[in-house]
Amino acid sequence: MIKKSIAIDMDGVIADVEQQFLNWYHRDYGVLFTKEYLTGKQEANAFPEEGAARKFAFTPGFFLTLPVMDGAVEAVKKLMETYEVYIVSAAMEFPLSLPEKLEWLKLNFPFIHWRNVIFCGDKSIINTDFMIDDHLKNLDNFKGKPIMFHAFHNVSYNHHVRANNWDEVLAILSDTNFTN
Incomplete structure (x- = not known):
């Protein structure tokens, strides 16, 4: 069959990847957001630091440690x-x-x-x-x-x-x- x-x-x-974005933002910028904070946003504007999510995706280790x-x-x-x-x-x-x-x-x-x-x-x-x-x-x-x-x-x-x-x-x- x-x-x-x-x-x-x-x-x-x-x-x-959502949790990874949150973890890395907290690590790099010292601000801890929740998944609820991300709700309805797009990756490009997910955080106050413009382009943070995209920067993380281009950083070695990001995908390996998801x-x-x-x-x-x-x-x-x-x-x-x-x-x-x-x-x-x-x-x-x-x-x-x-x-x-x-x-x-x-x-x-x-x-x-x-x-x-x-x-x-x-x-x-x-x-x-x-x-x-x-x-x-x-x-x-x-x-x-x-x-x-x-x-x-x-x-x-x-x-x-x-x-x-x-x-x-x-x-x-x-x-x-x-x-x-």
Whole structure:
């Protein structure tokens, strides 16, 4: 039997980039913000220090030390029982991220085969049955069924099926009305 396929984004979906931004802002600027503070903002204007998030993304070590999203490891393992799972990251904008993201995956998701890791510049080429991502630019043009993973920058949008956490992703993908 041929398995259906899922493309899973890294940053903001299996890797907690929001928490990393908050941790690094506190470390570099001495101000501790909460995830609630980020709600509704875009990365470009997430903090009072203009461009801080972008600066962090270009700093060595940022992607290598991202916290793992709660429930992601267990959920991805469970999905792999039923689906062909691919980790897909639009990593080309941040060239330093390529080796760091690959190493991060080896450390945190060692059960994912290198053949199932795709680093690209534009996700519109991805042709899986499902895509779990936090960015509208990736979901809006996706030809399969998109699942929007909750993130601070997408709270005002509701034109995709939303999952607030990994338990909700599993529930959505177990619903035959969605998967058929």
